[in-house]
Amino acid sequence: MSYEAPDFYDLDHLLTEDERLIRDTVRDWVSEKIVPVIGDHYLKGTFPDDLIPEMAEMGLLGASIDGYGCPGLGPVAYGLILQELERGDSGVRSFVSVQGSLVMWPILAFGSEAQKERWLPAMHKGEAIGCFGLTEPDHGSDPGGMETKAVKKGDHYILNGAKMWITKGSVADVALVWARCDGKIRGFLVEKGTPGFSAPLMRKKFSLRASVTSELILQDVEVPEDNVLPGVEGLKGPLECLSQARYGIAWGACGAAMACFDEARRYTLSRTQFDRPLASFQLVQRKLAETLTEITKMQVLNLHLGRLKERDAGTSARVSMAKRNACGKALEIARTCRDMLGANGITAEYQVMRHMCNLESVNTYEGTHDIHTLMLGHEITGIQAFR
Amino acid sequence: MDIIVCMKRVPDSAARIQIGGDGRSIDSAGLEHIISPYDEMALERALQIKEEQGGTVTVVCLGAAEAAKEIRQALAMGADQALHIKSDVGYRDPLTTARILADHLKGRTFDMLLFGKQSIDADNSAIGVMVATLLDLPAVSLVTKLDAADGKATVEREAEAGAEVIEVALPAVFTAQRGLAEPRYPSIKGIMQAKKKPIEEAQAPEEAALITLEALEPPPARTGGRIVGEGVEAVPELVRLLRSEAKVL
Numbered sequence: 190m191s192y193e194a195p196d197f198y199d200l201d202h203l204l205t206e207d208e209r210l211i212r213d214t215v216r217d218w219v220s221e222k223i224v225p226v227i228g229d230h231y232l233k234g235t236f237p238d239d240l241i242p243e244m245a246e247m248g249l250l251g252a253s254i255d256g257y258g259c260p261g262l263g264p265v266a267y268g269l270i271l272q273e274l275e276r277g278d279s280g281v282r283s284f285v286s287v288q289g290s291l292v293m294w295p296i297l298a299f300g301s302e303a304q305k306e307r308w309l310p311a312m313h314k315g316e317a318i319g320c321f322g323l324t325e326p327d328h329g330s331d332p333g334g335m336e337t338k339a340v341k342k343g344d345h346y347i348l349n350g351a352k353m354w355i356t357k358g359s360v361a362d363v364a365l366v367w368a369r370c371d372g373k374i375r376g377f378l379v380e381k382g383t384p385g386f387s388a389p390l391m392r393k394k395f396s397l398r399a400s401v402t403s404e405l406i407l408q409d410v411e412v413p414e415d416n417v418l419p420g421v422e423g424l425k426g427p428l429e430c431l432s433q434a435r436y437g438i439a440w441g442a443c444g445a446a447m448a449c450f451d452e453a454r455r456y457t458l459s460r461t462q463f464d465r466p467l468a469s470f471q472l473v474q475r476k477l478a479e480t481l482t483e484i485t486k487m488q489v490l491n492l493h494l495g496r497l498k499e500r501d502a503g504t505s506a507r508v509s510m511a512k513r514n515a516c517g518k519a520l521e522i523a524r525t526c527r528d529m530l531g532a533n534g535i536t537a538e539y540q541v542m543r544h545m546c547n548l549e550s551v552n553t554y555e556g557t558h559d560i561h562t563l564m565l566g567h568e569i570t571g572i573q574a575f576r
Numbered sequence: 577m578d579i580i581v582c583m584k585r586v587p588d589s590a591a592r593i594q595i596g597g598d599g600r601s602i603d604s605a606g607l608e609h610i611i612s613p614y615d616e617m618a619l620e621r622a623l624q625i626k627e628e629q630g631g632t633v634t635v636v637c638l639g640a641a642e643a644a645k646e647i648r649q650a651l652a653m654g655a656d657q658a659l660h661i662k663s664d665v666g667y668r669d670p671l672t673t674a675r676i677l678a679d680h681l682k683g684r685t686f687d688m689l690l691f692g693k694q695s696i697d698a699d700n701s702a703i704g705v706m707v708a709t710l711l712d713l714p715a716v717s718l719v720t721k722l723d724a725a726d727g728k729a730t731v732e733r734e735a736e737a738g739a740e741v742i743e744v745a746l747p748a749v750f751t752a753q754r755g756l757a758e759p760r761y762p763s764i765k766g767i768m769q770a771k772k773k774p775i776e777e778a779q780a781p782e783e784a785a786l787i788t789l790e791a792l793e794p795p796p797a798r799t800g801g802r803i804v805g806e807g808v809e810a811v812p813e814l815v816r817l818l819r820s821e822a823k824v825l
Contacts, residue, residue, distance in 0.1 A: 191590040206645070210652060210767050218761050248764035260764045 192220055192276070195447055197485045200492055208266045215273040218247065223277030228537045230399040234392070236280060237399070245315030249274070249285055251293035257309035259293075264503070265495035268440035272491075275441035276448045279547035280400030282441040287356045288312060290434035292319030292365050295376060298429070299420030304378065308363060320361035320388075322352035322379075322405045323427045329354075330560050330575070332367075333424050337407065339370035339377060346370065346417065348377060348410040354554065358388040358403025365418075366405065367427050376418035376426055385410040396550040398543075432505045435555050436498065439511035442551050443487045445544045446519035450480050452541050453526035456533070467529070476525050483518045490514060506568035513561035516552040523548050577631035577724055579622040581690045582677060582707070583615035583650060585643040586697040595792050601666045602697075602792070611646045614692025616759040618752035621722055622690055623654045623760070629725075631687075632656045638663055638676055638780060651770035652762035658773070663780035669787035670698075674706035676780050681711060686747055688729065693718050693751040701751075708749035715749040716742055720756055 194216065201209065222240055230237050244250060248260050249270055255261030262270075267289075275282035293312050296304055311317040328334045337350025348368055358364065364379045364386075379386055385408040394402060418426070454477060457468035467473050494511045497503045523545035527534045534541050552558050563574045587593060588608040596603040611619070622633045635650040637643050638661040647658045661680055668676075681689065689711075691704030701717075708715030720739070721732035724746065733740045734753050762770075804813045819825040 206648065207767055207771065210645075210649065210762070210770075211764055214652075214761050214767065243761075246763060247761055252764055260768060262764060262768075266764075 192216070192224075192448070193451055194276075195450055195481055195484055196488070197481055198489065200488055203492060204265065204269075208263075208269060211262070211266045212269040212273060214247065215249070215270050216276070218243070219273050219277040223274075223281055224540075227278045227281070227399055228540070228543065231278070231280075231543050232398070232537055234394070234398045236284065236401050240281075241284075241315045241318075244285065245313065248313070250315055251289040251309065251313045253289060254293050254297055254309060254313070257297070257305055257313070259309060259313045263495075264436065264498035265492065268437060268491060268495050271437040272440040272444035272447070275444035277444075278399050278543065279441065279445055279551050280397050282437075282444070283356050283397065283400050283551075286434050286437045286441070287321055288319055290437055291321035291430050292363070294433050295365060295418060295421075295426065295430045296378075299376060299418040299426060301415070301419050303415065304418070308378075317362040318357055318360055320355050320357045320364045320403070320405075321430065322355050322358070322364050322366040323431075324352060324354050326351055326353045326404075330557060332427060333374075335367065335369055335374065337366065337368040339368040339375060339412070341370065344414050346377065346412045346414070348379065348407045348412055350407050352405035352407075354391070355388070355403045355405050357401050358405050359390045359401055361388070364388070364405055366407065368407075373422045374424050374426060375422060377412050378416040378418070379405075379407070379410060379412055380416075383410050383412070396546045398546075428505070431555055432508050435508050435512040436494065436503065438551060438555055439487075439494065439508070439515040440491050442512075442515040442519035442548060443484065443491055445548055445551070446480070446484050446487065446515075446522040449519075449523045449526035449541045449544050450477075450484055452539060453477065453480070453529040456530050456539070460531075460533075473529060476529055480522045480525055483522055487515050487518055506564060509556065509561040509564040509568075512556060513558055513565070516548065517558050520545070520548040520552045577625055577629050577688070578634070578686045579625065579631065579688045579690060580634045580636055580681065580684065580686045581615065581619045581622050581650075581655070582636045582638075582703070583619060583646065583692075584612045584695045584697075585609050585637065585639045585646045586612045586695055589613070589696055593794070595794060599791050600789050609642070609646060611649060612692050612695045612697070613759075614694060614696070614752050614754070616692070617754065617756045618690035618692050618750070619650055619653065619655065620757035620759040621752065622688070624757060625688075625722075625724060626654070634659065634686075636677065636680065637661070638673060640664060644775070647775060648770050649762060651773045651775075652767040653760055654762075654766060656773060658775045659778065660775055661778045661780050665780070665782075667789040669785060670700045670702035670706060672783055672786055674703050674710055676783075677703070678707050678710035680778060681707065688724060688746060689713070689749045691749070691751045693753050704749055704751035711749070713747055713749050714744050715751070716744060717751040718753040719750045720753050722750060722752075722756060 251259045252262045253267040271282050296308050323332050339346040339348050362381050366377045366379050367374055387406045388403045391402045457473050458466050460467045490511050527541045527545050567573045588610045591608050594603040626633050633655045634657050635655045636659045637647050694701040705715045716731050718734045719731045723730050728745050731742050804810050
């Protein structure tokens with residue numbers, strides 16, 4: 190049965206022909222390549238590595254980067270790609286977000302010409318995988334408290350510390366590690382295989398199981414001076430990266446919610462209880478009406494944020510609102526849809542519980558729901574509540 | 577190697593088809609369309625040959641103005657240019673269609689002219705060979721393998737319980753069977769470049785129809801099944817009904 194994407198307000202007509210064609214291409218690819226295999230990957234706790242070359246071939250890695258062999262897509266087309274990927278699975282979308290928004294984007298924005306030449310074309314082609322090391326075991330919502338340190342020694346730096354919850358850490362060819370150096374936060378490109386650098390896999394997850402999640406351990410790791418991102422100092426470096434990624438997450442979470450809604454609508458129409466389809470019951474209809482309403486609101490918000498970004502008006506507070514709204518609502522929608530599928534909804538025969546479990550992470554990472562609430566509170570009142 | 581691929585815009589095979597109010601056309605409201613899959617396979621093989629040995633791929637599409645979307649997709653996959661012969665006629669008999677295509681192809685130079693073996697909506701399996709006849713070109717249908725070099729093509733063609741291997745001098749016409757090539761997904765760069773590629777437009781003539789379509793009917797609705805009994809005891813009755821009523825045994 191083919192996927193019918195909810196588009197209740199006909200937002201299709203607000204997209205350009207290119208945006209629609211890109212969206213449809215990724216949508217078809219996800220239906221053909223991700224959906225049939227991702228449930229098994231999720232259960233086994235593996236990522237579909239064999240699909241990385243296909244994603245690269247289509248140009249999905251670093252799609253919004255302009256130059257260095259990358260296509261330079263606008264924010265709406267980029268968002269649509271992530272929406273469609275996360276309709277497949279949050280883990281697949283997370284990989285593409287990290288590669289593009291958290292590693293390629295900072296190299297483009299803050300990197301030296303040599304760093305850009307070396308990494309951007311290779312990462313676009315999927316020949317190099319990147320990861321982003323900001324969060325630490327003891328510093329999640331408070332990255333400014335980071336303990337990872339860099340000390341200058343001759344023409345290189347010595348890094349010590351640990352990072353946690355790092356998507357693709359164990360397989361990445363390059364880790365962008367943020368560390369404190371003389372009191373200032375700087376970005377370091379740490380290459381796989383550097384002595385003292387290891388990235389053990391984090392196991393036993395209930396969420397994002399089709400995604401590699403790792404720790405990064407740095408013990409007296411020597412990083413050449415040339416591997417420091419020259420263009421940025423201070424917490425604003427990683428925070429600007431996060432703002433890029435959060436924008437994509439808002440779209441992605443919406444994709445997961447759309448998948449859940451589509452599955453619940455089909456299921457309740459075909460499943461019969463008390464001699465009539467579940468969809469004929471008022472309680473079920475209310476759930477469908479409410480979930481579709483929230484999806485539609487999320488789609489409008491995301492699309493408009495994309496148009497704001499086109500004119501450089503996608504401020505971090507506006508991104509916070511979309512990220513917070515999409516993740517929080519998508520999680521509620523997934524839970525409601527899981528409920529509509531009854532006992533069947535807990536099995537891997539259906540997608541809804543996988544999405545639901547994934548969205549717990551998506552709602553938490555890159556600024557928890559609560560932190561985004563407080564960022565909006567700060568924007569509204571001028572008073573920072575978390576300091 | 578210069579290759580022309582003729583492609584048709586057809587309703588998505590996964591779409592639910594509704595018959596229009598006139599009883600002789602498909603209701604296109606909200607209906608998704610695609611490049612007919614066999615045409616897409618032909619296009620894919622053409623693109624592969626172009627990538628291997630250089631040359632051009634031109635797509636030709638006779639169809640409604642809306643077919644611009646499918647033409648754009650073909651260009652995004654890698655075709656270099658397109659000819660869109662616009663037509664608002666919903667149903668046209670195969671010979672008339674073939675004549676229009678042949679009129680537009682006459683005078684163009686190409687090494688190979690490819691079609692899908694059939695469109696998945698009309699299913700006539702006629703156009704490719706008819707155009708070949710009108711252009712006085714050799715044609716091989718149901719091709720599952722196609723290689724071309726030095727002015728000739730070597731093809732494999734599906735035959736009863738086997739395959740035929742055929743060599744043919746170019747230019748020639750081929751119709752694609754499943755197995756010829758697996759169509760690619762367009763890349764983002766391909767999509768972005770597609771809008772810069774030229775689409776030549778022409779208007780299909782309004783000709784007298786050789787065949788008129790009188791009515792379209794949906795397949796009869798499936799009726800519910802019947803339980804003839806339970807357990808082993810039901811088997812004789814089931815076999816009897818399968819033989820006498822369903823006539824499948």
